[in-house]
Amino acid sequence: xxxxxxxxxxxxxxxxxxxxxxxxxxxxxxxxxxxxxxxxxxxxxxxxxxxxxxxxxxxxxxxxxxxxxxxxxxxxxxxxxxxxxxxxxxxxxxxxxxxxxxxxxxxxxxxxxxxxxxxxxxxxxxxxxxxxxxxxxxxxxxxxxxxxxxxxxxxxxxxxxxxxxxxxxxxxxxxxxxxxxxxxxxxxxxxxxxxxxxxxxxxxxxxxxxxxxxxxxxxxxxxxxxxxxxxxxxxxxxxxxxxxxxxxxxxxxxxxxxxxxxxxxxxxxxxxxxxxxxxxxxxxxxxxxxxxxxxxxxxxxxxxxxxxxxxxxxxxxxxxxxxxxxxxxxxxxxxxxxxxxxxxxxxxxxxxxxxxxxxxxxxxxxxxxxxxxxxxxxxxxxxxxxxxxxxxxxxxxxxxxxxxxxxxxxxxxxxxxxxxxxxxxxxxxxxxxxxxxxxxxxxxxxxxxxxxxxxxxxxxxxxxxxxxxxxxxxxxxxxxxxxxxxxxxxxxxxxxxxxxxxxxxxxxxxxxxxxxxxxxxx
Numbered sequence: 450x451x452x453x454x455x456x457x458x459x460x461x462x463x464x465x466x467x468x469x470x471x472x473x474x475x476x477x478x479x480x481x482x483x484x485x486x487x488x489x490x491x492x493x494x495x496x497x498x499x500x501x502x503x504x505x506x507x508x509x510x511x512x513x514x515x516x517x518x519x520x521x522x523x524x525x526x527x528x529x530x531x532x533x534x535x536x537x538x539x540x541x542x543x544x545x546x547x548x549x550x551x552x553x554x555x556x557x558x559x560x561x562x563x564x565x566x567x568x569x570x571x572x573x574x575x576x577x578x579x580x581x582x583x584x585x586x587x588x589x590x591x592x593x594x595x596x597x598x599x600x601x602x603x604x605x606x607x608x609x610x611x612x613x614x615x616x617x618x619x620x621x622x623x624x625x626x627x628x629x630x631x632x633x634x635x636x637x638x639x640x641x642x643x644x645x646x647x648x649x650x651x652x653x654x655x656x657x658x659x660x661x662x663x664x665x666x667x668x669x670x671x672x673x674x675x676x677x678x679x680x681x682x683x684x685x686x687x688x689x690x691x692x693x694x695x696x697x698x699x700x701x702x703x704x705x706x707x708x709x710x711x712x713x714x715x716x717x718x719x720x721x722x723x724x725x726x727x728x729x730x731x732x733x734x735x736x737x738x739x740x741x742x743x744x745x746x747x748x749x750x751x752x753x754x755x756x757x758x759x760x761x762x763x764x765x766x767x768x769x770x771x772x773x774x775x776x777x778x779x780x781x782x783x784x785x786x787x788x789x790x791x792x793x794x795x796x797x798x799x800x801x802x803x804x805x806x807x808x809x810x811x812x813x814x815x816x817x818x819x820x821x822x823x824x825x826x827x828x829x830x831x832x833x834x835x836x837x838x839x840x841x842x843x844x845x846x847x848x849x850x851x852x853x854x855x856x857x858x859x860x861x862x863x864x865x866x867x868x869x870x871x872x873x874x875x876x877x878x879x880x881x882x883x884x885x886x887x888x889x890x891x892x893x894x895x896x897x898x899x900x901x902x903x904x905x906x907x908x909x910x911x912x913x914x915x916x917x918x919x920x921x922x923x924x925x926x927x928x929x930x931x932x933x934x935x936x937x938x939x940x941x942x943x944x945x946x947x948x949x950x951x952x953x954x955x956x957x958x959x960x961x962x963x964x965x966x967x968x969x970x971x
Contacts (some may be wrong), residue, residue, distance in 0.1 A: 454478035456551035458542070458568065461489070461503045462560045462856050464510040465732035466688065469582040470557040476518055482545050483511055484524035488537035489564075493850035496677035498684075498819045500668045502853050505661040506686040506731050512660075513687070522549075528670040538564065539571040546575050553578040558591070560730075561857035562779045586732050587769060588617060594773030604774065604875060607632065610766035619740060619765060620747075620758060632762070633755035639708040640891055646712070652719045653697035654683035655690050676799050676851065677816050684727060684853065691728035692738070698723040699742045699752075707756030711824045713892035715806070718814040722822040723760070726854035729768075736764050763823075771862040774876060783842060783861060787873030788880075788924055790838040794847040796968040798830065803971045805912060806898035807888050808833060819853035826852075827881055829888065831868035836882055836916035837965055838923075841871030879933035882920055885911035906953040912961050912971060918944065919958035922951070 457470050459481055471481070485504050504526065511523045524534055524541045535541040546554075554572050558581055559565035565581075572579035583590055589597075597612060598604055611631055614620060620627040657665060661682070669679055685691040702721040709721050728734045743760045746752040775782070797803035801812035811825045821830065826848075834844050845864040849855045866876030885902030889895040895902045895911075904910040905918050921928065921941045928934045945951055964971060 452550040452552065453480055454552050455480075455555045456545060456549060456553075457481045458554060458556035459483050459510075459514075460556070460559060460564070461485075461507050462731050463557055463584075464506055464688075465586055465735075466513070467585065468557050468732075469585055470555050471519070472582070474519065476520065479520075480545075480549060480551075481514060481519050481521045482523075482542065483507060483521060484538060484541045485526040486524065486535070486537055486541055487526070487530065487533060490526070490672060493846050495672070495675055496815075496819045496851050496853065497668050497672060497675050497679040498677055498682055499850075499853045499855070500672055500675070501661070501664050501679065501682050502684055502686065502727060502819075503731070504668070505657070505664040506733060508660055508664065509687045526667060526671065528667050530671065537567065539567050539574075542568070542571050543575070546577070551577065553580060555580045555582070557582050558584040560859075562775075562783075563857065586735065587772060588613060588736065588765060589769045589773060591773070591776045594769075595777055598773065598777050603878075604777075605878070606766060606770050606876075609770050609773070610762060613765050613769060614761075617765065620744060620754075620761060627758075628754045630758075633707065633758045634762075636755040637707045637759050638711050641709065641712050641714050641893075645893065646709070646714050646717055646720065649717060649720060650701040652702075652724055653694050654681075655685050655694075657682055661686055677819060685733060688733055691725070691733035694725060694728060695723075695734060695739060695742060698725060699746050703743060703746055703756055703760065704752045705756065707753065707759040710759055710822075711828075711891060713807075713824060713829070713888075713894065715810050715893055715897070716813075718818060718820070718822075720822065724820065727820075729764075730854045730856045730859055736768065739764050768859070771867075771876070772858045774862045774866070775858040778872075778875070782872065783845075783865070785865065785872045786841055787871055788838070788869075788927065790840050790869065790871070792837055792839045792962060792965050793968070794834070794839055794843050795837070795965045795971060797971055798834075798847055798851075804899050805833075805971060807892065807894040807913075808971070810894060815851050819851060821852070824891065826863075827868055828883065828891070831864070832881065832883060832887075833913055833916070835869050835880060836913065836920040837962060838920070839869070839965075841865040841869035844869050874931075879931055880920075880928075882917055882937070883913075884917040885914040888913065906950065906957050910957060915954060915957050916961060918954055922955070 457479055459470060490500055511521050514521050522545055534544045554577055569579055597609060665679060665682060685694045706721040712720060725734060729736060740761055743757045747754060747757040797808055797812060801809055801816050803809050807829045811821050811829045814821050842865060845861050848860050848864045862876050865871040870880035889902045900911040901909045902911045902914060905914045921937055928938055
């Protein structure tokens with residue numbers, strides 16, 4: 450065929466109808482290129498539902514583009530790997546370049562530094578220009594974040610969040626925050642109490658259509674050994690479905706989202722959370738639509754301010770903040786390990802098999818749905834990995850494998866930084882460490898667990914409690930000057946006065962870490 454002008458790259462997390470890469474598309478001179486590939490499915494050991502989500506959403510977006518007049522060259526994986534045109538983006542893209550001889554490659558900013566580098570190197574190897582356009586999906590551009598961050602001694606979410614609220618005029622009363630407070634976090638820590646949450650609103654689920662069922666069959670055949678359960682798959686994979694899921698959250702769960710966003714209860718995996726992060730991170734939803742819908746619910750009296758502000762803070766604040774941190778600090782950020790943690794991810798994080806009730810329940814959610822809300826991630830699974838001493842990048846790789854909403858820009862600052870304190874306090878000013886007492890306070894897990902949350906030593910000792918004190922003990926020099934850990938440090942110093950207790954604690958912690966290292970049952 451005659452040489453074309455632009456080969457327009459659309460990646461699996463760029464399923465935005467208004468993608469900047471498509472801005473000046475000319476049907477006579479341009480081609481859209483999309484590719485499923487083996488490397489992206491296996492560079493981490495991907496949850497089967499994560500593969501279904503990406504490939505099904507990509508194929509639906511491909512068909513939507515074609516219906517709107519775009520020519521799309523699409524590389525689909527089949528059950529038989531021998532039909533692949535290549536294993537990774539570069540190899541498959543090379544086939545397309547050789548076939549159509551484009552004048553240049555065009556794409557929107559990538560969500561993964563590794564993939565961005567791979568595509569840039571591929572373009573250079575063919576002597577082609579690669580035009581990388583800004584991603585308008587986000588409120589804050591990379592340049593705007595860099596401008597905000599440069600010259601600051603600390604990069605605090607709260608400062609960034611307030612600047613974003615002012616810049617976007619969201620929940621503002623002239624130059625003051627709506628209701629007189631910037632943050633209602635103290636109002637958003639209710640527990641479900643002794644009687645539990647009662648009947649919770651159902652989460653909108655979506656029946657797989659024929660195209661998605663084909664993807665499920667392909668993944669089951671080709672990637673059947675991957676972790677997680679492939680059925681039931683019920684996530685939105687189109688723009689219309691994603692908007693329906695948003696409406697469902699606003700109508701049924703947003704009003705109580707604030708009060709109970711930190712609460713945990715056995716078997717209640719979604720509670721009042723939105724379950725929209727996967728659709729957002731694939732760009733099936735625009736964050737502005739989410740924020741605007743939540744604010745509109747507040748204006749209409751449908752949802753209270755503490756719930757709406759809490760949700761806005763997650764989308765406008767935290768989500769934009771971690772993306773900014775990612776690109777501001779990469780590629781060196783991925784190699785940080787401030788506490789020199791070295792353990793592998795525990796076996797239970799792959800199969801859910803453990804006597805620890807909190808880990809077992811959280812992992813049931815991950816294995817069944819590729820999902821856990823932020824407290825399960827941070828203060829159950831992340832907490833255990835932190836106090837045990839799991840290598841922060843290994844923890845990130847596990848998170849990328851097992852969560853359907855995991856994109857590198859979102860996962861790395863959340864896991865290596867916020868959860869595992871691998872960046873030494875850049876994202877979070879203190880490590881999010883706690884004993885089993887926190888789990889008992891926020892959930893019913895400890896009631897039916899064979900371990901006792903108050904005990905740090907002995908056969909019935911809660912592994913989280915044991916490892917919490919061991920974590921403080923082995924990192925005491927690093928934590929002495931942290932003003933947010935004064936209380937914990939003082940408590941540890943009191944415990945250190947009992948030499949017998951500390952000897953038993955260190956022995957118990959050593960055995961737990963040995964079992965994690967050996968991938969044994971916990």
